[in-house]
Amino acid sequence: MLHNVDNTHLLRIFTDFDLPCCEPLKDAHMTLLDPELVRAAFGHFATGVTIVTSTDANGAQLGMTASSFNSVSLDPPMVLWSAGAQAPEFEGFAACTKFAVHVLSDAQVALSNRFATPGIDKFEGVQWDTSEHQLPVIADCSLCLQCETVDCHDAGDHKILIGRVLAVDINPNKAPLLYYGSAYHQLGGKI
Numbered sequence: 437m438l439h440n441v442d443n444t445h446l447l448r449i450f451t452d453f454d455l456p457c458c459e460p461l462k463d464a465h466m467t468l469l470d471p472e473l474v475r476a477a478f479g480h481f482a483t484g485v486t487i488v489t490s491t492d493a494n495g496a497q498l499g500m501t502a503s504s505f506n507s508v509s510l511d512p513p514m515v516l517w518s519a520g521a522q523a524p525e526f527e528g529f530a531a532c533t534k535f536a537v538h539v540l541s542d543a544q545v546a547l548s549n550r551f552a553t554p555g556i557d558k559f560e561g562v563q564w565d566t567s568e569h570q571l572p573v574i575a576d577c578s579l580c581l582q583c584e585t586v587d588c589h590d591a592g593d594h595k596i597l598i599g600r601v602l603a604v605d606i607n608p609n610k611a612p613l614l615y616y617g618s619a620y621h622q623l624g625g626k627i
């Protein structure tokens with residue numbers, strides 16, 4: 437389905453006329469794309485599912501579900517993910533010096549939902565331990581990457597965190613959990 441949002445006449449008015457009265461409108465044109473359409477468009481990209489953990493300045497555990505994870509560089513090994521400003525853990529992650537990315541298996545839907553639920557003690561009843569890098573590491577995930585934060589960029593209503601990988605723990609026998617179209621999926625097999 438092609439969603440053709442015809443903003444072109446408005447965009448032209450905002451950009452062609454450099455009038456002071458148009459200043460607020462220039463900001464307004466950025467929001468003319470229907471947020472539901474943007475959400476649906478971004479959800480049209482299939483991803484894995486991770487839980488990112490860290491500790492805040494008081495030593496309390498932080499954790500949130502994130503599908504924005506991606507690998508960046510092999511040498512040095514670097515990864516990224518993005519944290520939304522609406523997340524309760526946002527300030528803690530924005531300031532963290534290290535984080536651990538846990539790639540979830542298809543048996544961990546409940547864990548994914550737990551770490552996407554604001555206002556609860558996410559670690560309660562979860563099997564986890566403090567790692568050699570002083571990070572909360574969750575048991576039985578398909579992959580865990582412990583990272584030191586090397587960069588943190590503002591990007592709209594998110595911050596992009598870039599980390600250098602310090603330690604890798606792979607569990608090759610776990611099938612990945614996938615996320616697509618606001619729903620969880622399992623791997624279908626090779627084509």
Ligand SMILES: Cc1cc2nc3c(=O)[nH]c(=O)nc-3n(C[C@H](O)[C@H](O)[C@H](O)COP(=O)(O)O)c2cc1C
Pocket residue numbers: 485500501502503504505517518519520521522523524548549551552553554615
């Ligand atoms: C599968 C899945 C992937 C998610 N990916 C991200 C992400 O990459 N970045 C992010 O900031 N929030 C992500 N979230 C949302 C957060 O985990 C969390 O639900 C949200 O920050 C809670 O705050 P809110 O409900 O007040 O928005 C994801 C949630 C789910 C279920």
